[in-house]
Amino acid sequence: MNFTHLHVTTAFSAHYGVSWPEELAAAAAADGATALACTDRDGLYGTVKHLKACMAAGLDAIVGVDLAVFDDDGDLRTQLGGRVVVLAHGHNNGAGYRALCRLISDAHARTTGKAQGAVPAAVTRAELASRTLDPETLQPVLTVLIGPDSDVGRAMGGRRYLRPRTLFKRWLDAMPPGTLAAEVVSQLSPPGEPLSTAHAVRMLKLAAEHGVPAVLSNAVRYVAEDGAATADVLDSARTLKSLPELSAAPLLQPNGQGWLKPAARMLELAKEIIHAAGYGTADLRRLLAQTEALADRCRMDPVADMGWKQPVVPEASVIGIAGDALAELTQRCEAGISRRFPGISGQGKQQMRDRLDHELRIIDSLGFASYFLTVAEVSRMILAMGVRAAARGSGASSLVNYLIDISQVNPLQHDLIFERFLSRDRATLPDIDIDVESAERHNVYRKIFERFGAERVTLMSMQNGYRARGAVRDAGLALGMDDAEVGEIAKQLWRFSARHFREALVEKPELKEFADRVEQRGFTENQQLDLLVDLTERLDRLPRHISMHPCGVILGDATLLDRTPVQPSGLGLPMSQFDKHDMDPMGMLKLDVLGVRMQSAMAFAVREVIRLHPSKAEVVAAGAHPAGPDGTGPAYIAEDGRIDLNAVPLDDEPTFELIRSTHTLGCFQIESPGQRELIGKMAPREFNDLIIDISLFRPGPMKSDMVRPFLEHRHGFAPEVYPHPDLKPVLKETHGVTVFHEQILKTFDVMTECGLARADEFRRALGNEVLEAKVEEFFRKEARVRNYSPEVVDKVWGTLKAFGSFGFCKAHGAAFAVPTYQSAWLKAHHPEAFLAGLWEHDPGMYPKRLLVAEARRLGIPILPLDINRSQAEYRVERVESGPDRGRLGIRLSLNGIFGLSGAELKRIVAGQPYDSLADLRARSRLSRPSIQRLAQLGAFDSLHRASGGTANRADLVQHLQKLQARPHRKGVEVIEGQLALPLGDVELKNLTAVLPPPSMVDNVRAELDLMAVDVSEHLMTSHRPLLDRLGVTTADRLLGLRNGTEVLVAGVRVATQTPPMRGGRRVVFISVDDGTGCVDSVFFHEAQEQAGSLLFGTRLLLIRGTTRRTGPRGISISASMAWDLSRPETLPFPEPESGAAGQRPAELDGLPLGSLAGPLDGIGRNLAITGLGG
Secondary structure (H helix, E strand, C coil): CCCCCCCECCCCCCCCCCCCHHHHHHHHHHCCCCEEEEEEECCCCCHHHHHHHHHHHCCEEEEEEEEEEECCCCCCCCCEEEEEEEEECCCCCCHHHHHHHHHHHHHHCCCCCCCCCCCCCEECHHHHHHHCECCCCCCECEEEEECCCCHHHHCCCCCCCHHHHHHHHHHHHHCCCCCEEEEEECCCECCCCCCEHHHHHHHHHHHHHHCCCEEEECCECECCHHHHHHHHHHHHHHHCCCHHHHHHCCCCCCCCCCECCCHHHHHHHHHHHHHHHCCCHHHHHHHHHHHHHHHHHCECCHHHHHCCCCCECCCCCCCCCCCCHHHHHHHHHHHHHHHHCCCCCHHHHHHHHHHHHHHHHHHHHHCCHHHHHHHHHHHHHHHHCCCCEEEEHHHHHCHHHHHCCCCCCCCCCCCCCHHHCCECCECCCCCCEEEEEHHHHHHHHHHHHHHHCCCCEEEEEEEEECCHHHHHHHHHHHCCCCHHHHHHHHHCCCCCCHHHHHHHHHHCHHHHHHHHHHHCCCCHHHHHHHHHHHHHHHCCCCEEEEEEEEEEEEECCCCHHHHCCEEECCCCCEEECCCHHHHCCCCEEEEEEEEEHHHHHHHHHHHHHHHHCCCHHHHHHHHCCCCCCCCCCCCCECCCCCECHHHCCCCCHHHHHHHHCCCCCCCCCCCCHHHHHHHHHHCCCCHHHHHHHHHHCCHHHHHCCCHHHHHHHHCCCCCCCCCCHHHHHHHHHHCCCCCEHHHHHHHHHHHHCCCHHHHHHHHHHCCCHHHHHHHHHHHHHHHHHCCCCHHHHHHHHHHHHHHCCCCECHHHHHHHHHHHHHHHHHHHHCHHHHHHHHHHHCCCCCCHHHHHHHHHHCCCCEECCCCCCCCCCCEEEECCCCCCCCCEEEECCHHHCCCCCHHHHHHHHHHCCCCCHHHHHHHHCCEHHHHHHHHHCCCCHHHHHHHCCCCCHHHHHHHHHHHHHCCCCCCCCECCCHHHCCCCCCCHHHCCCCCCCCCHHHHHHHHHHHHCCCCCCCCCHHHHHHHHHHCCCCHHHHCCCCCCCEEEEEEEEEEEECCCCCCCCCCEEEEEECCCCEEEEEECHHHHHHHCCHHHHCCEEEEEEEEEEEECCEEEEEEEEEEECCCHHHCCCCCCCCCCCCCCCHHHHHCCHHHCCCCCCCCCCHHHHHCCCC
16 A cells, blocks of 8 residues: 655745655655655745655655635634645646646735734635636636644534534535545544544544545654654744743644654554544545545646746747847847957957857757847846946856847957856756846846736745754744853854754864853753754754845746746745746746845946046046046046946056055955955966956865965966876966866866867766766776876876866856956045945945945045035045045945934935034934934034034033933924924033043944944054053064064954865964954964854954965964953963063053953944954
8 A cells, every 4th residue: 555645844844844855755755655745834935846856756746735724704814714735736737736826826915025924824715715726627726625724623622513514614615616625634642632533533524524525644744753853943933932831832743743654654543533433444445545536636747737847938029029039139149249349350250250150059959049138138127227237157158148248258358168158968047147236136126027027027035044053042942041041152153054063062162161061961951951952953954934035036928927936025026935946947037136235336436436526537637547549548438437347458557456465355356364365375467367366266276275286386386287288278377277167178078079068067967976977987988098098087087076066167257357356446546436335335244344444544534424414325525624635535424323214314414404403403303312323423523613612522412311311291202393302492502511522432432333333543542552562463564574473463353254174174264453454364273272262252352373474465374372352361461570471560550441441342233343243
C-alpha cells in the first residue's frame, strides 16, 4: 500500500512549517509514495521548490494552500472563522493552478503589506466558492478540505453537536457540488481535544451524514518526529508568547505527531478511526480510496498545468512592435552603430560586424529578441525620467546591449565574451541588471507598472531566513528568558550560521564568557542556556517572513497573474510569492532594477555643480578641467554646465592620482580597508586596472591566493609564468594569473576546442561534485588528444578546479568599474559637491560621520545648522566670512535631525527665512521638543547673534526645558503662534545670561545624539590629552614609520569585517577613525584571544600592534591587543619611574573630565555612529 499526504506545510510557511521540500519529497519517495502535496500557509511560497523536489524524487506534485476564511457571523474585515486546505486539480491545461493563484491573490488583496497589519490574509466563503469552477467549462478545478482547523472543526469541541452541523451546512450551501471534502485527522491527542481520534470520528461521521467524501491526512508540519521541538519554538515566535504561556492557553501542538508518517502508520491511524466510529472494513477501504482518488485528481503536470520552463515575455504590441521582433532589434542595433562607433572602418568595423551577427544569430535561435526589446524599453523609460541608469552584470558582455543603450560598457574594448551572458547551450532567460538612483527606485517601479500594466508586472519577493541573532532572540522568547539578557547574548554573535552556535562557543574568543556559563550544567540557569543553544541551532535558515526583493521586477504577458499569486509589498505595489530561485523554473522574465545609492549621490553632485556653476566656463574653472580642442572646455560639459558622466574619458590622470593615493573614502567599490590596501599595492594607471582590482577583491580570488602572485608579477618582483605558451594570450592582461570567468572559458576552448558556449557550461559545473568529475574527464581526454603534456594538463586543471566556486566575471568588473571611476572623478574634480551627495544619500560602508571627517581632511568647511540657511538636503555654499571666506563649504541639512518629523521639516523650509523665534513658532508650528533639539544643535545661533542678546546657547536650552516641563493646556500639543505659547513674548535678546557656554564636548555630544555626526570638532579631540600621555600614534603619522614598528593607535570604530580567508581561520579587520584619518587593523587568532569580547562590542578602541607596509601609500596595523578607551582603569599607561606598570600616572589626575568622559558617553546610536549594529 502507498499513501498520499494531502496536507503538508514546508519550511516556507514562515513560523509554522519546519522541513524543507527536498526533505519531505525524499522521505515520501523512500516510503513508496507516488505523489506528495505542498499546502503552505497563505500562499505558494514553497511550491516551486516542492515541484522541483518531487520531480527529482520521481513523485507527482500536488499543489494547494492552507488558507484562512473570514467568519460570516463576524467582522468580514478582521474576524476569522478558521482555516481550510484548498487543492488545485491537475491535467486541465492549468485551470486549477490558475484558479489557485487568483484565489490566493484575493486573500491578500485587503492586506497592506506592512508588518502586523490589522487585516489578515483571508477570503470570504463567497470568494472561495467563486474560484472553484473553471469559468469556461464550469467543471470543478479546486477542492476545499474542511478539517480540524476550520470553523466546523473548531466547533466540534466539547459536547456541541448542532453548531458543527450548522456550519457544515453553510459550506454545502455556499460551495458548488463536487468541490468539498472533509479532512479527517488524528494526531492521537487526548479525547476531547483537537486532533484527537474522537475529533476525527466526528468529522468522518459528519461527512457521511451529508454525503461528502472524507479524506485522511496528518496535517504535516515536519518530516520526522524530532521536528516537534522546532515547531514549538516557531509557534512561540508567531504568537509572541513563551512556551509556558502557550501551554497554559492552550495553544501548543498537543504532541509531536504532526510528522510525515509512512503509509503503514497512516493505515494504523485509519483503522483506529474506523474502529472508534463503529465502521467496518468497507468504510476503511472507502476512506483510503477517496484519499487516493482526490490525490489522483490533483496530480499536476509541471509543463501543461504550471508552465514549467516556458519563458513568457510581454506581447509585441505592448513594447511597441508591429512586425517581427528580430527585425526590429536588428534595425535598432544598426542605428546604434553610428552613435556608438562613429567613423569606424577597416578591420575594426569587420570585427564589430562579425560580433553583432554572431550575437543576433544566438538571440534569434533562442527566440529572445522580444526580451532584449523589453529591457531596452525599460531602460529608455528610465532615462526619459531623467534618472541615472547603468547596466550591471554579465549583460555588459553583449554588443547588442551596448548598441541599444542598455549598457554603457563597450564589450569589444574590454574583450568581453557574449557566451558568458548567453549561448545556445544555455536556454534560460538571460539576466540583465540595471542600476538606478536609489532615491528614484520606487518611482521607476511605479513607472514600469504604469507603462506595461498591472496585469503584466509584479515585484519579486525574497525569503528572509533566521540568522544567529534573530534565532537566539526567538529561542530566548520561547524559553521565557529575560529580553535584556538574550539581547546581550545576541550582540556577541557575529556573522556565523545559527546551526554552528555550539561550534562557535568553542572557537570564538568573544563568546568565551557565555560558553563558560553554558558548560556549567549543574545550575538550572545554565541548563536553560544549553537549551537556548540547541533551539537556536534548530532555527537556522528557516524562513522568518517574506519581503520585497531589493531589485527584482517580473515582466510577463497578460497571463502573469495566472502563473503567480501576488500580495502587497511594503511599498504598496504587488509582489509575487515566488523568489529569484523560482524565476527560471516558472519561465518568468526577471529584470533587476537595483537602487544604488552611489548613483543617487553622483546625480546629486552633478546637480549641485550646475546649481553653483550655471555655465560651462564656470564648471571648467571650478573643476580644473582640460580646456579641450577649442579652448572652452571638454565636450562632456554642456554650455549650461551640465556634466555627462557617461561621456567623461576614462583616462583622466587626476582621477587616477586620487585612486593611487588611497584616499578613496566614498568612492564606489574601492573604499573598504582591504580595497584601499589593494589599490595602494596595485597603483592603478588605467581603466582596465580598475576592472582587475574590482575582480581580484572578491572572496574567491582572496581565498584562492590570486592576489599575491598577481601583484608580484605586475611589479616585476617575480617573473610571469604561463602554464603553456598557448595560454599566454589568454592570461597576458593579468600577468599569468587567472582572474576572470572569461579566462576560464578561453582556457577550456584553447585546450579542448570545445567552443566558448560549451566552455561556459563547463565553468558552471566546476564545484559540483557530480558534474565536475565529468568535466575533468572531458578536459583531460581532449587536452591529451591535442598533445598537451600531463604536467601541463595537471597544472591547468588544478587552476580550473580551484577557480570553481570563486572568481569573477570580467563583465561584472567592467560594469562596476564605470561608477567606480566616475565617483573618483567627481571626488578629484568637485569634492564639495561629491561629499554633499554622499552625505545626502549615504551610499558607502561607513557611518556618515566618517565622511564628515573626510571633509575636514580635505579642508572643506563644514557649515553648521542654521534655521534660515539649512535646507531639507545638504547644500554646497560659498563661505561669506571668516578665515574660509570665498571657499566652498557644505551646509548641514535639517533632514539629519533625529525626532524632527517630515511635516515639520517641510514647514520649516517653506517658511524660511525667519526673523525671530516667535516668527518661527508662528509659521512652522514646531513641537516643543523639536524647538529644543534645534536649540541644542545651534540652529538659532545666527538669530541669537542678530538679536544682540548676551545669553548663550545653554541659556536658551535651559529656558526651553523649563517651558517644556510646564503642563500643556488641554488640546494644545503644537505651538500655533506667539500668543498661543508660554514662550510667546520672550525674545532672544531678553534672555538672561546665567550659564557658561556649553563646552565643545557638550556640543559634540548633542550632535552625535541628535544627528550621529560630530561637526563642531572630531569626537576624539577631547580624548587627545589622554592619548598623548599613552603615546598613541595618529593615522597621519603612520606612513612615516618603518615596517614592523610597534605602535599604539586609537579611535572610534567605523568598520568591522570578517572576510573569508584562504586558511579558513577567521581574521577580523577593524578600522578606527582618530580625526586625522582611518587606521586599519587586522586581528589574527592570537590577537582575538587577547581582545575577547572587545572585538565586536566596543566603540572606542585603543589598539597595540605593529605596522604592516603594504605599498608606497598603504599601511595597516597587525594587532596584538586592544582596550576599551571608555574604561581608563584598564588602559596600559606608561610605567612611572617609581611605580608599577599599568597604574594610572598621578599627573593624569589633572586632566579635564572630557579626557576620560568623551562625547559618546550616554549616546546609544551604535549603528549610525560606528557602523556596528546592536
